[in-house]
Amino acid sequence: xxxxxxxxxxLTAQEGEFITINCSYSVGISALHWLQQHPGGGxxxxxxxxxxxxxxxxxxxxxxxxxxxxxxxxxxxxxxxSAVYICAVNGNQFYFGTxxxxxxxx
Amino acid sequence: NAGVTQTPKFQVLKTGQSMTLQCAQDMNHNSxxxxxxxxxxxxxxxxxxxxxxxxxxxxxxxxxxxxxxNKREFSLRLESAAPSQTSVYFCASKVGGGQPQHFGDGTRxxxx
Numbered sequence: 001x002x003x004x005x006x007x008x009x010x011l012t013a014q015e016g017e018f019i020t021i022n023c024s025y026s027v028g029i030s031a032l033h034w035l036q037q038h039p040g041g042g043x044x045x046x047x048x049x050x051x052x053x054x055x056x057x058x059x060x061x062x063x064x065x066x067x068x069x070x071x072x073x074x075x076x077x078x079x080x081x082s083a084v085y086i087c088a089v090n091g092n093q094f095y096f097g098t099x100x101x102x103x104x105x106x
Numbered sequence: 107n108a109g110v111t112q113t114p115k116f117q118v119l120k121t122g123q124s125m126t127l128q129c130a131q132d133m134n135h136n137s138x139x140x141x142x143x144x145x146x147x148x149x150x151x152x153x154x155x156x157x158x159x160x161x162x163x164x165x166x167x168x169x170x171x172x173x174x175x176n177k178r179e180f181s182l183r184l185e186s187a188a189p190s191q192t193s194v195y196f197c198a199s200k201v202g203g204g205q206p207q208h209f210g211d212g213t214r215x216x217x218x
Contacts, residue, residue, distance in 0.1 A: 004148065033206055041194060043209040086148070093164070094139075094207070096148035 003027050006087050006097035013104050019074040021100045023087030026068065034061050034072050035086040037099065043086070046072075077104045108132050112197050112210035119187045119217045127182040127213050129197030136202045138180035140164075140172060142193040143212075149196065155180055156202075187217045 005024045013019050023032070034046045047054050047061040049070065054061050058077075063070040074081055082104050087097040113128045131138065136157045141149040151164030155174040169191060171183045180199075184191060194214050198207040 002148075030203075035209075041212045041214075043196065043198075043212075045206040045208070048206045088149075093151060093154075094149075096150075098146060098148045 002097075003091065003095040004087055004089055004097040006085075006100050008100060009098070010101045011103070013077050013102070015078060015104055015106050017077050017104075019077050019081075019102065019104075021072045021085050021087075021102070023070040023072070023097055024068060025070075025087075025089045025095070027089065027091040027095060029089040029091050031090040032063055032070050033088040033090070034070075035088060037084040037086060039083070046085075074102075079104045079106050110197055110199055110208050110210040112195075112213050114213060115211065116214045117216070119184075119215065121187060121189060121217060123187050123217075124183065124185050125187065126184075127195055127197075127215075128179070129181065129210060130179045131197075131199040131208070132178065133199065133201075133208065134177070135199035135208070136177070137200050138174065139198040139207065140170075140180070140182045141196045141198065142166065142191075143196060144193050152182065152195075189217050191215065192217045 007022045031050045037043045049063040058075045060073040084099040084101050086099045089095050110131045139154045140152040150166050153172040155161045158177045173181050194212045196212050197210040200207045
């Protein structure tokens with residue numbers, strides 16, 4: 001069983017496009033995290049959300065607690081945004097989605 | 107600003123060999139974690155340590171042991187490596203509660 005589901009699994013976009021990655025979860029949580037993993041493997045935390053919306057540069061993350069759903073948006077996408085984006089939730093432990101592999105083509 | 111440091115970055119072992127993966131953090135975090143990442147699967151928790159002196163099993167603990175040596179260091183040991191343990195291993199730490207985890211760069215382990 002997957003406590004965290006992400007869609008799409010793979011995404012290819014042209015530079016400049018608006019991108020949305022979705023995350024649904026099935027457990028009670030105290031927080032939801034969006035992580036970025038670049039080729040070469042390092043993982044960095046982009047956002048931690050417990051409600052509402054957060055914005056950092058061209059990245060926007062939203063969460064709907066009632067619907068158990070979160071979205072990560074990238075505006076004006078750039079090739080350097082190419083990475084795997086991972087949704088993770090804080091339940092009684094951390095649960096991770098399998099990631100969305102994003103490729104942005106110049 | 108080291109953050110979470112894992113060593114080694116790469117390792118090749120033969121079946122049956124043992125080895126210890128090292129992890130150290132310099133952020134005075136209470137909680138530390140070991141995960142494995144396999145193709146097509148999310149990160150899976152092997153063991154964690156909520157605080158110095160405590161360790162607990164995660165989702166996939168079989169074949170592994172851990173030691174929380176002090177607040178900074180949390181090591182993962184494979185006593186008798188098996189090909190199924192070929193994976194990328196990540197160490198992470200956090201202050202506590204719902205705070206974000208900080209990840210190391212990973213250790214790529216291949217077992218032949």
